[in-house]
Amino acid sequence: MDELFAPPAYEWKRLSPAYLSLRRLTASITAPIVFTIPAVLVGVLTGRWWISALLWGVAAAIAIIRLILAERSWRSWGYLEREDDLYLTHGVLFRRLIAVPYGRMQLVEVESGPLERAFGLATVSLKTASPETNATVPGLTPEEAARLRDRLTELGEAHLSGL
C-alpha cells in the first residue's frame, strides 16, 4: 500500500475474513450463472454447442480472474475512526480514500442481505447531504457493524452541525 492511501495514523481496520470467502463465492458463481442462460439457449436453439462452450470458457476465465483479484480487493478495504472523521479506503484499479466528518453524517445504516447473513456479515453505510460521498463499509461481523453504527451515531450527535 503506497503512501497516498496510507491511514492518517495507526493501522487500517480490515474487513472480516468471512467477507473474502463471500467474495470468492460470488466471484466463482456469478459469471458462470450469467453465461449459462445464453449458452444453453444458443445450444438448444441452433445446435451449435461449440458457441456455448466458448461462452462457458469466457465465464470460467472471468471467474478465475475475479477469484485472483478477490483477495487483493478484500485487502484493499480499510476503515478507521479518528477523533473527528471516519476514514475509508478501497479499490484496486480505481483507488479511493474517503474522509467523512462525523458532524456531516445524516444517516447510518446497517444492512445484511441473505447471502451476507449466511456468512455472518453486515454492511454499514453512511450518508451525508452529498450524494457523492458514498461511504459504505461491507464485510463486517454483525457485532462490529452494530458497534460501528452506535459509535458513529453517537459521534454524529456530538459533532452535529447544521448545513
Place this chain on the structure above:
Amino acid sequence: MSQSPAQEGSVHDITRTRSAPAVKQTERPHPLTPFVRGWIVFLAILFAVAREVVPDGNDQTGFSLSELSWVLPVAAFAVLFAGVAGFIGWYFTRFVIDEEELRVETGAIFKSSKKVPFERLQSVDIIQPLAARLFGLAELRLEAGAGDSAIKVRYLRRAKAAALREYLLTRAHGEKARVGDLGHLSASVLTDLTAADRPLVEVSPQRLIGSFLLSIEWFLSAGLGIMIVVVSSTFDMFALALPGLLPVVISTVSLISKRLVGMFNFTLAESPRGLRITRGLTNLTSQSVPIDRIQGVKISQPLLWKPVHWYRVDVDIVGYAHSDNEDNQSSATSVLLPVADESQVELAVGRVLPGFDLDGIELQRVPPRARWIRWFDFWTLRYGWNDRAITTEQGWISHERNIVPHAKTQSVRIAQGPLQRPLKLADVHIDTPKGPVHAVAQQLDARVARELALTQLDRARAARAAARSRVPIPAAGSELDADNDILAMFRIGRDQLLGSGGESEVFALDEQRVLRLYRRPHSASDRTVDQLRGLFASWERVEVGLEVPKIIEVGQRNGRFFTVDRRFSGQCMSPWLPHANLDERRKALTSFLDATERLHRLPSPVPGFARLVGDQAPRRFGSLGELAHSMLEEPVETSRAQLEQDLPTVGQVWSRLHADLAQRVVAPALVHGDVCPPNTYITLQGERWEVTGIGDFSPHTVNGDPMMDVTGAVAFLELEPYPEAASDSAWLEALAVQRGGPEVSHWIDVYRRFYGFYFSDSAGFDPALYAWCLRQLRR
C-alpha cells in the same frame, strides 16, 4: 379593557382569537383555477371547433349545418366533461393552515393530503404561469426538505399568494404571525418584487440575447441544424434529412425557452429575508435564495464570452431536490446570474459568501506531467484556498470555477485511477450536496493531494466550529454607512426616526411595524435579540390586557443587527405628559400603575430568581439578594470611585441595601426593570387616557421582585422633564402604598437605593440620571 377577575376568562378568550393566529384557517383555490389549469384543453376544443366551423380557402363547399351537427355535441360534451372534472377537482381542494403546518387536501374519491410542517419549510416561491398571470392568479411552490417533491398551492390571487408567502416565511423562521399581519406586501404583474426588495443585478434583454447567441449550446444546435440543411440540400436529399432535423429544431426551441424566455428580465434582488430572484417572460417566477443554505458557487465562462468579460453564476442550494436541472423553466433554479459582468459577479458573490475575496486566493498549478492524461486542458487546472473557502478551476471551452466554503464541505475524497498511478497523480474531491457545483482539484501530485485532503478536513472542522459559535462578520465601512445601507434596504430614511435609546434606534416602517437598529456591532446583540425574541414568543398566547413587543423579523447586515418589531398602538407617554392637565395625568398614571402590576403576570421562561436577557443570561440565582448583587456588580464596579467621592457613606448604604434585601420574602415574577414613561404607550379610550402597551424589554428584564417595577414606575417619573413630575411621582407613590399597604413605602425606599446603584454608571453619559441616582442613595 375591563380587568375584574370575574370577567377575565371571557376577555382572555376574545382577545386570543383576535390576536393569536387562527387555529385553523382554510383557503380554497381561486374559482378560476380549473380554467387556468385546463386552458390547453379549452384551447384545443376551441381550435377543433373553429377548424370545422370556419371554411378554409381551398374548401369550396364551405361549412354546412350537417357537418356542424355532429361536431357541436361532441365539443359540448368535451367542454362539459372538462368543466365538471375541473369543478370537482376545485371543489375538493383545500389549503389548510393550522398551528404547525400547511396541508393541501385534494381528491373527491381518493383523498390525499400533503403536509408541510412550518419548521421544515425551506423556501417558498411564487410562480405565475402565463394563463394564471392573465387572470391575476399565482401559484405558491413550497420546498420542504431534501428529496421531497415541491408542494404546489395553486391558484390564489396574486396579493393573497404574496401575503401567504410572507406568512409562511415568517413561520419558517420560527415566529408566529397572522396571515393578515403581512397582507400589505404585494407582488405586481410585471416584476413580482415586493416593496422591501432592492434590486442588486438586473440582466438586460440585450445582454441576455447576446450571451445566448455566444453560448456553446446555441452554436452546437444551430451549427448542427445548418450542417444538416447544407449537406442534405447539396446532395438534394432535403426531404430525407427532415426527420434528422426535427430533434435539432426541438432542442433549439427548448434551449431558447429555457435560456431566453425563462431567464427574461432576470433580477437578483435583496429582500429582508435573503436574496430573491424574479425572472420569466411568459411564466413569471419569484424565488427566494436562502443564503445560509447555499453550499457552493460555480462561476463559468464559455469561450466566446471571454472577449466581452461575461460570466454565469450557479449555486448549490441544499433542499432543492431538482437543482441538477439547471435551466428548469418554471420551478426553482440554481442559476444565481445567467449572465453578468465582473462587477456584478463580485457583488452577487459578496452577498452569497460574505467577506469572501474572489481574487485574494492564490491559485496553484498542477505538475506538468498531468499533460499525459489531461492533454486537452491540463494548463487550465488550478486549485487554491484561503481561510474561508476552497476553489478549483478547469476547462477552456467553458472555463469553470467552483468555490466551496470550508464550512459546507460534506466529505473529502482522494481518488486515483490506473493511468494516474504510474504518474503519481491523484484527484481530490470536495463533496457538496446535489447541484451544479463539483469542486474537484484534479491531477495533483500524490503527496500534495494527500496533504490538501487532510488539511481540508481541518479547515472544514474549524469553519464548522466557527459557524456554531456564530461569529458575526466584521463591519465593513463606517457605522453610518451600515445604518444607511439597512435603511435603504427597507426604503426609509433617517426622517422616520421614532426614538433612540442606549441600545438601539427605532424607525417607523409603516402603521404596524417599526425597524429597530442595534447600535454597536458587538457580539452580544444577536444573543440579546435571540433571548428577547424567545421571551416575546412565549408571551404570544398570554393576554394580560397590555401590548408587549413582538419581533417579526431579525436580520444582520455588515455586522449590524436589526429587528422588525410590531409597532405599538397609541402614543408614547413621555411627550404626552407635559401637555396633559392634572386630571388626565392622574387617570393615566393610575392606569400606568395597573399596567405595571399586570406586567408581572407575564410568564417567565425559567423558575426562580434569574436574569433573562444579556450576556450572562439565562442565569438563575438562589435568592433575591444574589440576583440583585449580580445586577449591581457591573455598574458599581464602573462607578465606585465616583460614588465614593460624591457620597462618602456609600459603603454603609451598600450594606444596608443588602441587609434589607435579605429580609424580603417574595415570590419571583417577571420584572421589566425599566418601567418609565418613555417606554410606555397610551391610547385615548373614551374619555380617559389609558396605558395600552409597555415596550423596550432589555437586559434589565429579570425574574425578580415585582416591587422593583412599582418602584421604577414611581421613581423614574421624577426624571420626566415637566414641572409637576415630582408631585405626580409623590402622588403615585401614595397610590401604590394605598393599594399595597404601609410596607410598600419601605420597599419602594429600598428599591430606590437599588436603582440608585444600578444606574450609577451613568455619570459619563447622562449627568441628570447620575444626579438622580445620588439623590436616591442619600435618602
